[in-house]
Every structure is written in structure tokens, then in C-alpha cells.
Amino acid sequence: MALADEIANFASNFRQIFFLGIPLLLNDDGAYLSFGCTFTGTEALAGYRYPREKYYGVKFKAFLLEYFDPRYHPFADELWELRNSVVHGFSPKHFALCHGQPEAHFTDRPHYVKVLNADSLFRDFQTAAERYLAALASDRTLQAIFEKHIRSKKGGGLYVF
Secondary structure, eight states, rough: OHHHHHHHHHHHHIIIIIIIHGGGGGGTTTHHHHHHHHHHHHHHHHHHHOOTSOOOHHHHHHHHHHHOGGGGGGHHHHHHHHHHHIIIOOOTTTOOEEEEGGGTTTTOOEEEEEEEHHHHHHHHHHHHHHHHHHHHHHHHHHHHHHHHTTTTOOOOOOOOO
């Protein structure tokens, strides 16, 4: 399969898994889980974007700084900690988490770093992911990094059957 086809397949599968899957969680029953899935999707793209970097936190924060809206940038460390806490400890750490309240997203609450709204975070993740996927489709340097990674023992594509 030609590299351009592999990239298109990867992008299609990524969208199917994350862009169609996460919205199913944006409700009272699944909103908390949507945070973990959104952070996992961010980490997945960071792995393809920065495969030479040894530390996952460095990859995650670099992706956030390169592709996410600038309002996320000052909170890169805290968001990585939140990702770890949500995925491994099922705790919101020092954030107040909500859903269905876009007006609350990134507002201040006493005793918390910030409020994060699941729906807003998902939309911002989707925008960041599309920025990366568009760059991957057109940037030969990113394509070379991607190709080397998917052909490595630690790499591989993203497939849905």
C-alpha cells in the first residue's frame, strides 16, 4: 500500500474510532469516560507525531502545544497529570469536570485549576487532531516520521474491522 493510502486509511480509522465513538459518551452516563478517551486519542496522535521521544508525557504536552488552541498551553503539565489521574486513578485531580456546559469550559472554580467541559474538550481535540491529520497529509517531513513509526516494531497502523 502506498504511503498516501496508509495515511488516508489511518486518518479514516482514527476519525471512526474517536470522532464517532466519543460523542456517544457525551451524556450523564459517559461524560467522565469521554475525558479518558479524549486524552487517549491525544496521546495516540502524539505517539505518531513524536515517535522518537521516549516519554509519553513529553509527547502529549508537545502535541498539545503544537496543535491545540493556545488557551490549553499554560495547562499542559496539569492536563498531563489529569490524563494520568483519569486513566489510571479514575480521579479528576485538581479539575472540576462537567458536560453540557460549554460556558463553564476553562472557567475558574475555587479549589480547582479550571473547569473542563467534556463537549468543549472533545471539539477542541477534534480541531487539534484535524490540524495534525491535514499537516500529515501534506508535509513530507511528517510523512517520513509517520512512515518510519508505522513500520517499526513499536509502531503499526490503526485498524478497525
